[in-house]
Amino acid sequence: MQMPLSFEFPSHLTAEAFIAQLDNKTNLQLLSKHDCHRTYYDSFDWRLYSAGISCELTQSKTSSLLALINLNDGRNLVTTELADVPVFAKDFPDDTLQQHLAPILEMRALLPICTLNFKDIQLNILNDDQKIVVRLAIEEFEQLTDRLLVYPVKGYDKASEHLIETLISPPFELTAIKHSLLPAALQLNGRKAYDYSSKLNIDLAPELRADIACKYLYSHLLNTIKANEKGVITDLDSEFLHDFRVAVRRTRSGLSQLKGVLPNNISARFRDFFSWLGQITGPTRDLDVHLLNFEHYKNSLPESIREDLNPLHDFLLNTQKKTHQELAKKLRSDKYINTLADWELYLKEPSNKQPTEANAQLNIKELADHRIWKMFNRVLKEGQDITRYSPPEDLHELRKTCKKLRYLLEFFQSLYPEEQIKYLIKNLKNLQEVLGDFQDYSVQESNLRVFSEEMITLNTPANTFLAMGVLIQELDTRKYHARRHFTARFSEFASTETQQAFATLFANNKPHRKHL
Incomplete structure (x- = not known):
């Protein structure tokens, strides 16, 4: 079946009147009329909506269909029969759905965000030979404008074209549309897209x-x-x-x-x-991170020993x-x-x-200027003091100081020119990335050693401990490379250009009072 063309009824036209008028002009066949329930799904932080996708499960007594719809042009990306919606993208039985959803949702659960109830009326238009030339579906709503979906039939393009001319002309005057019903459904359910975001948008x-x-x-x-x-x-x-x-x-x-x-x-x-x-x-977050990284752990090992790591996953899951x-x-x-x-x-x-x-x-600008400038200089000093011989604890302390500076920049970003503050945050993120990698590899390596001791009492196969040993070595190697990259990253962050940018925004603004 070809992709449907969507039309919106004018406010004065009911589905019943439309069917009666169309029956006078065509050889119309009424197939069925069912009550339908449509549930829209997305992650808690609106990842699908942000990607321009609507995930819709439409159920009636006779069918249950999941569709992915392009929010921008109304195109049907995927449609498949599905009784229940899995929580995670990786659990969908359909590979095509997985390919669409997994890169967007990642680790996030797919949750119902709103619902719509409507009557689904299925119709066919027949020619003189009683063959189907166009398929129609009316979605009749109580609180929204009714919609008509036109499904052209292969080999009968002229019939579809003629019907469309009829639909957009008096007395029908339907309007072609290319948008999803999701925004309207959200409004009916008292929801609003992006009603949750973890980002700090404070004006x-x-x-x-x-x-x-x-x-x-x-x-x-x-x-x-x-x-x-x-x-x-x-x-x-x-x-x-x-x-x-x-x-x-x-x-x-x-x-x-x-x-x-x-x-x-x-x-x-x-x-x-x-x-x-x-x-x-x-502790729970640390275990979550290990579970999220588990496939990466396996793929970092030689293929011959990857499956030996599976008991670690069971241990992590139970402990979590x-x-x-x-x-x-x-x-x-x-x-x-x-x-x-x-x-x-x-x-x-x-x-x-x-x-x-x-x-x-x-005033908050005075306080922000002072605190950001002071924390920036602390980052510079701690970073400049680190040498190739410095202990790991020094990098960890610098990481914490960078995080404090990052929070201050994000707290007060609305007080400064957008382009300039984003440039400074981006530079800081680059430094934080290498410090975070170093710390993460250190923590994961240390945790794996603890886990191996705990797993000894659980009749864990010897091959699992060997695989974990190889994984620990791999993490240690990654930690070593992160440490080596630190010097270059810090030099980029502490460049004359970055220091001048911080000074311009924060150093030359003296507070009116001397409490700070």
């Missing part, structure tokens, strides 16, 4: 008082924590915990770096709380389940629920008109 006015701006910033991060909370507890996919942890780290970093803004007792209490949250979520259960229990605890509620309550309280904290009355 701050430069003259805003520092304490008010920081509370606004922390409120945004709290929303991210709360949005991901359910997904973390139910372990829908690993990215819920990732985004949860990033928001926690950003909050803790803000409380640590932006001192003299909130009352000391508030900062101390919640800094400790978010530090605790970072600690309790760490146990660790996650412990984490979920803590996220249901009174400590977590009550302290987070107290934090939200504090953030919603009106700020003092005359705060006494040293930096609270600075």
Whole structure:
């Protein structure tokens, strides 16, 4: 069957009236009329929508079809019979669906985002020989404009062309459309595309008082924590915990770096709380990373021993389940629920008109300039002190300092020219990449040694330990190369051009008050 052409009914024309009028002009055959339920799917962070794809499962008593639709031109990319939608792209039985979805969704779960109910009316147009020349389908909605889908039949192009001329002319006056119903379905369901994003899109006015701006910033991060909370507890996919942890780290970093803004007792209490949250979520995230990397682990080994690594996957999966259960229990605890509620309550309280904290009355631009410039110089000093003989701990400390600088740049990016701040963030990301690789390989190598000790008591085959030994050597080699790349990456970051760019944006703006 060829791709359908889509048309929208005018508001005054009902499906019943359309069928009656078309029956007068053609040899129309009514095939069936069914109640249908359509569910739209996407990841929690709208990856398919961002890629211009709508994933739609349409079900009736007689069929269940999954379709991928191009949101820009309405083209049907893939259609297949499917009773249930798997959670992950890799679990789809259809290879074509996997090929479309896996590169976009990656590790994210496919979740229902909205639904539509409608009546599906199937019709045929016959010629004088009682042969089908055009197939039609009407989608009749209660709250949306009805649609007509025209399916041309091979060998009867003229019949389709004649029908289309009829449809767009009086009395029908249908309108050709090339868009999906997804935006309208979202609106009907009270949803909005991109109603969740882990990105920091915070628009701050430069003259805003520092304490008010920081509370606004922390409120945004709290929303991210709360949005991901359910997904973390139910372990829908690993990215819920990732985004949860990033928001926690950003909050803790803000409380640590932006001192003299909130009352000391508030900062101390919640800094400790978010530090605790970072600690309790760490083990599960580490195991998630190992599981996400497992196929890469296998592919890095000689082909003859790859399957010997499979018991490690079973061990990681079982350990992750146990660790996650412990984490979920803590996220249901009174400590977590009550302290987070107290934090939200504090953030919603009106700020003092005359705060006494040293930096609270600075405008946020003054505070941002000072803190970013200071942290940038700290990154330069720590990086310049690192030599080929420096211990791994020095690179780890620099990585943490870079992360603090990155958070500050992202917190306050709206205060600076977009092109310039993006250039600085990009340069910093390049340095962070090599530092992150070095740290990740170190942690994974260390964890694998611990896992091998724990697996000894589990009747693990000897060949698995040999494969793990080869993997540890591979990670050690990668760590060595990351260390070698550091010098070049840091030199790029610490270039005269980058230093001048930081100085231009942050160094020449003196605060009006001297509390900083």
